[in-house]
Amino acid sequence: MTLTGPKKKDPQKRTIVPTLPPATRSRAGLGLSVAAAQGRFALQHCAECGAVQYPPRDACHACLSHDLCWKDTQPYGKVLAETRVQASPDPYFRERLPWRMGSVRLTAGPVVLAHLVDVRRGEDVQVELRLDRAGQGVMIARPKERSDDMEDDPVLRAMGTHPKHRRILISDATHPVARPLIDALFAAGAAHVFAGVPEMWRRPHGVSALEGLENVSLLPLDVTDPQSLKDAASEIGGKVDILINTARHIRPGGVLGQDTTAARDEMEVNALGLMRLAQAFGPGMAARTADGVNSAAAFVTVLSAHALSPDPAFGAFNASQAAARSIAQTLRAEFAPSGLRVACVYTGPTEDEWHQSLPPPKVAPKTLARSIVDGLQKGLEDIYCGDVARDLAERWRSDPGLLEREITGGGA
Template identity: 80%
Template sequence: MTLDRPKKKNPQIRTRVPTLPPGARSRAALGMAVMAAQGKFALQHCDECGAVQYPPREACAACLSSALSWKGTEPYGKLLAETRIQASPDPYFRERLPWRMGSVRLEAGPVVLAHLVGVGRGDRVKMELRLDRAGQGVMVARPVERSEDMEDDPVLRAMGTHPKHRRILISDATQPVARPLIDALMAAGADHVFAGIPEMWRRPPGMAAVEGLENVSLVPLDVTDQQGLKDAASEIGGKVDILINTARHIRPGGVMGHDTTAARDEMEVNALGLMRLAQAFGPAMAGRTADGVNASAALITILSAHALSPDPAFGAFNASQAAARSVVQTLRAEFAGAGLRVMAVYTGPTDDEWHQPLPPPKVAPKALARAIVEGLQLGHEEVFCGDVARDLAERWQQNPALLEREITGGGA
């Protein structure tokens, strides 16, 4: 069923207090959340006998080996049985009943318990790992062929961050990614976009590209102005369902030859700016995560992939990105109790004036916008945009020290 646009909320009706599904997990089971955050379907595989494990465990169920690794797994299976839950002692599910669950035999071997979306007993299904509102990885069984309105299903809407019918704030609409991002959000069904303009009185470059667009409101917003952010939040903070931080200050140069004034500006915008945005808009968003169809859903920021391991050619900028990444991780912990998703979009060198001397591949604004919207549609927590970002992330996960040597040339 297509999700209809919600009616304007009656201000006399109370806002529902956010609740979360049960969040207690073993250390092994937390691996499912790590995979779900990146949009991967992976399960534990025994390194000794090859048996696929479910649920996650500390030792192989077949040979008792403790050598278990998370690996990509075939996501297909058959729905063996289903049930519709009509009553629950848990407050989260009690507010969202009825809720469909089922058991699926994976073609990889194990039988798993899954949330059901548009499938019935006996169907061949495709499995996905999704993050629920508690930030934990859960199994979802859906049809093999994705339908246009599948994300409108109440199960996925409850745990997701899809922009459909939501109001979105873009912190700096003068950045190259802003116009493609607005177009992509509107195509995905966003209700309204608030486009932040720093120093609007100066009519900065890039403002003309978003001015006059339908369902787009320009608002004065400067992430370095704490009082200005508070004023903006007092006006539109209660309407913002998704906040996308696009503000960015970048200058090439390492640490020894970099002007500390420029480095301070990078920290002010890239790291402290994110903190100010979260402080200004976060409390209102955290209080509205259970507020119906257009409940608040996510806070997103764009980071350089070199936040993981810095490139000496942009050393000071990458230091600000590493600081911003640390802010993101802290915000995830602070907003976890409200179920507000905090997403980081890592990108390789972008196609802009500050990366002009670098050779391809570079990330085009449209590609970055598409990655952000796809991440929102699927409820991811970490998105890697572009070949450089994906390659850096893979090598960093394998061996951070080796990646540092590769980037710096081994200190030679």
């Protein structure tokens, strides 16, 4: 069933108050949410006997060992049984009935409970971990071959952040990723793109290429200017379904040799600018997360992968990125009651004038744009773009202290 565009909204009708699915999880169960946020299918594996665990637990069901670790697992299985839930005491599910559920035996061994999308009993399926609207990991069983309209399924639409039929604000149209990102968003079915332009009177480089594009609106927006943000929010705040923060100020140099004026500018744009954007647009978006087909869905910010562990060659910039990451994590908690998803896109060095001295590999604007849109389509919270970002993230998860030594010692 193809998802149709939203009907014209009646301004006299009350906006539906957002509701969330049950969010209580054990500490072990939160591991599913961590994997889902990164787009991985991971389950607990026993280090003693190798048994795969589901549901998550504190001791192995086979040998009672407490040595359980999360590992990527084969995501395939077969549907054993299915049912259609017709009644529920939970407000979230009651608004969305009927809801299809089923049990799936994974090739890895366990039988899991999953939401069913375009599959029936006895069919071979691929199982994904997705974040629901409460930000918790749940199982989705879908066909092995992905169809063009699969994301239109009411289950996936209810918990996802797909750009289709949604209106997107890109905070800084002067970023090299702006044009390829606009193209990728429209290819994914976006309805309209608002592109912010700081100091529009100066006709910044690259903006002329966006003028005249169909369904693209340019507007003055400077993340360092509270009045600019207030004016923009008053004009389009009630229309923004997805906000993508591309505003960035970067200067090379470590801490000892860099002028604090440049460092202050980096903090103003990269960290405090993100905070100002959230303050201006966040409350309106959080109030519209249940607003039908084009409900508000995601608040996205683009960060350097060195927000995880800094590169001394860009010391002050990386400090601003770490601060922005901390702000994004706080926003994730503050937006949680509304179901508005906060996503961080971590990228390696990009192809621009500020990274000329660095060797390949570098991230091209089209590659970054594809990663952002792909992450939105899958409903991810943590998106890693490029080989450098993925490698840094893997080493950081393994041992942050060792990664710091490798970078500061020249081993990165």
